[in-house]
Amino acid sequence: MxxxxxxxxxxxxxxxxxxxxxxxxxxxxxxxxxxxxxxxxxxxxxxxxxxxxxxxxxxxxxxxxxxxxxxxxDEVLVPGLVDTHVHVNEPGRTHWEGFASATRAAAAGGVTTLVDMPLNSIPPTTDVAALATKRACATPQVRVDVAFWGGAVPGNLGSLRALHDAGVLGFKAFLAPSGVDEFAHLGHADLDRALAEVAAFDGLLLVHAEDPAVLDAHATPGRQDYARFVGSRPDAAEVAAIERLVDGVRRTGARAHVLHLSSAAALPVLRAARAEGLPITVETCPHYLTISAEQVPEGGTQFKCCPPIRDAANQDALWRALLDGDVDVVVTDHSPSTPDLKAAGGGDFAQAWGGIAGLQTGLAAVWTEAARRGIGLERVLGWMSGGPARLAGLGAKGRIAVGADADLVAFAPDAERTVHAAELLHRNPVSAFDGRRLRGVVRGVWLRGEPVGTGPDEPARGRLLHRAGAGAGPPAGPATPGHAIGTGR
Structure with missing residues (x-):
């Protein structure tokens, strides 16, 4: 039998x-x-x-x-998505997003594993005690599996190894102001110190690559004109920062990952670095691949993110880079806030919070555009499931194979649905995809073989993950609430 x-x-x-x-x-x-x-x-x-x-x-x-x-x-069976760029914001800014709402939205979008960014929570995940606080908040709430990135800021350089040993998957750093005071950016010397430090224990540094000097030189008064906003964060800001990162990787041998690449102008620098054998990986995001600057209306601050959504020709170049292997993964950079912050200044791009909520819509948005371009769903899943799992070192995720976790999705690739922001499951009803007709509907999700429901009363079956070979860290500490306002990402 x-x-x-x-x-x-x-x-x-x-x-x-x-x-x-x-x-x-x-x-x-x-x-x-x-x-x-x-x-x-x-x-x-x-x-x-x-x-x-x-x-x-x-x-x-x-x-x-x-x-x-x-x-x-009309359904296909695919591995659950792994989203390695998610801002859950809890504790401290749980009114922006929290573990319950974020993981519920993730499941609805076919994401079975997410990795939380170290900001915009208070405290940020820059020491072991803050990591314990995050874990304490997350444990009873998560619908999907959750891991954590640590943060590299000027104040914790020299002590990153403790966070690494406690189980974070790597460290995020900004090269320009982050938009929140409690997460400072790294100057030139700081970046070199961080790279050398993570290289010593074969860690991974994830970098928001915009150059502050270029941003300062192009700063413009606040306006509702989107073209002026894009001009304030030009391609040159990404190119200069990535050049500096490449130089640091070359000197230290550290592994580095370029977050949310928006500018195709930086691709030659990255191609050359990778051809040289430097250990640099690259991500882009659904909004850069599916929305163009030409589609952003005056005062449409629901589309604001940093670095910004650029023009259609730039978008075409990002797609070519994905197909050519110059960009490794597609992840959402899910970074929601409250409606009043997204609409601050009455549609003034300089004042509004910069971040796009995309956990629930990411797969359908990318698949819609990929199908229009004649690109197969298997390529999309490679960029959004298997690739991110490898980046994060989560070997049991992102594939249908013997020995892998049974994180599975029933996906109807030809079904369509119109996005209504008020019906999405992340905490606040703001979406850059509101009103869009998207192709592909998630019909069922299993996490380690158990069905994941998206109703408000469904059980929280997710687990907290840590880096392979690390312990789960010290006992969880108490939550630390707080409040602040940011205008950038």
């Missing part, structure tokens, strides 16, 4: 090893223990215009499960 699984999911189209085909996935104790090819008659799925389409094939029934799920004909 066949050995019984806790769960068996059958799909006529599943993404396994980067290829589409019929499959049965068997789960036991939260892990994938069997991936069996489907059997039956007909032609296996081929690469249609969506990269997930093609002729159907009956899925076999070789596996036995205590629970069995068979996906609908």
């Amino acid at each position: 066949p050995e019984q699984h806790d769960l068996v999911i059958r799909a006529a189209r599943a993404l396994v090893d980067g290829r589409w085909g019929p499959a049965e996935v068997g789960v036991r104790d939260g892990r994938i223990v069997t991936v069996a090819s489907g059997t039956g008659t007909g032609t296996a799925p081929g690469r249609g215009p969506t990269g997930a389409g093609g002729a159907e094939r009956e899925v076999g029934t070789a596996l036995v499960g205590a629970r069995t799920v068979t996906l609908a004909d």
